[in-house]
Amino acid sequence: MTSTLGFAILAVLARGERTGYDLAAAMRRPVGYFWTAGHSQIHAELQKLRAGGLVGFEAEHGPGPQGRKVYHLTAEGGVALREWVTEPPRERPERDELVLKTYASWLAEPELVRRMFADQLAAHEERLAEYERQEASFDGPPAFGDPRFGNYATLRCGLSYERHRADWCHWMLAQLSESL
Amino acid sequence: MTSTLGFAILAVLARGERTGYDLAAAMRRPVGYFWTAGHSQIHAELQKLRAGGLVGFEAEHGPGPQGRKVYHLTAEGGVALREWVTEPPRERPERDELVLKTYASWLAEPELVRRMFADQLAAHEERLAEYERQEASFDGPPAFGDPRFGNYATLRCGLSYERHRADWCHWMLAQLSESL
């Protein structure tokens, strides 16, 4: 019954206790590279996880209208997370607006399409440079069993993705320059 | 005000008139590779597009409880589509369940993770083979301005994506085999 967002939260809590606010920050970076959620969604999901006994919290006096709540994974939550991890991912539909625009690009002025892809390429190269900096901060792949293995492996995926995307943008730009 | 789904429908109708049923079939393949929608979503969106004057239809006697409706793009719809095509795509959040599982994979048994990635790799190689067959049916890139340019360019993206993904799966499997 737990949603994928629920497991995303459990995956972060498996690395240490967090407040909802901390979780929302993690869902922007680094988890946000592959799963995002606003804080409103996170607080709601946390209440469901708590009702299911997968997380618990300690209330503390602190900021916010209801004080501060530090959430942690329960033993039950750890079991559920471990089971979920190796189950085949249910495939989500692809929804890629740039590719959809490309499908309809034959209708547009080549120069405007060229500009759009040049902008996309610049964005991908920027992200690629950022990921390369992050990779340089690792001393090769961490050992499996180290939480940092998860960070490194997802970073490798991001690196590979940005290169694929940049390559495709280059290909599109070459096609476009031929038709000008 | 038109949603991205609305533009996906307009992009298909720009290639010729279609019934809602035909649109739903297109949203499975080939458009489904980058944008999907169930028929229930499509019929609802078609009503909105019609209210906005972006599409029109001819009613015919035929199957279905309300007969058959053949939709076409209006002049206004064509203008809206052409404007939308080269506007910078609004970025959608990434939500990739396999990468999320990878982030938490350090918690799992390596052998189970290995199996999951082996399955993923097989799926990507199958899709890659299918895309390669499709590419072979083209005689090089169609000219820009030809609707088939859209099909070919998106196919190139799919090809590149599947290769990136397969490469990453290979890398994961290599990491996993080292830690066994």
Added chain:
DNA sequence: CTCAACTATGTCATAACTGACATAGTTGTA
């Protein structure tokens, strides 16, 4: 000491999406 920025939790309306249910004409084959 004051104020801005940050930490912190929550609700609500709306939109987008999924899957099940409901209905019915058309076409081809055994």
Added chain:
DNA sequence: TACAACTATGTCAGTTATGACATAGTTGAG
């Protein structure tokens, strides 16, 4: 001619996601 497979349109309930609104304690700089 009976039946299955396909064509065809639509509703509805429930889930997921987005963005605005509301509230309030803590910390550090000027």
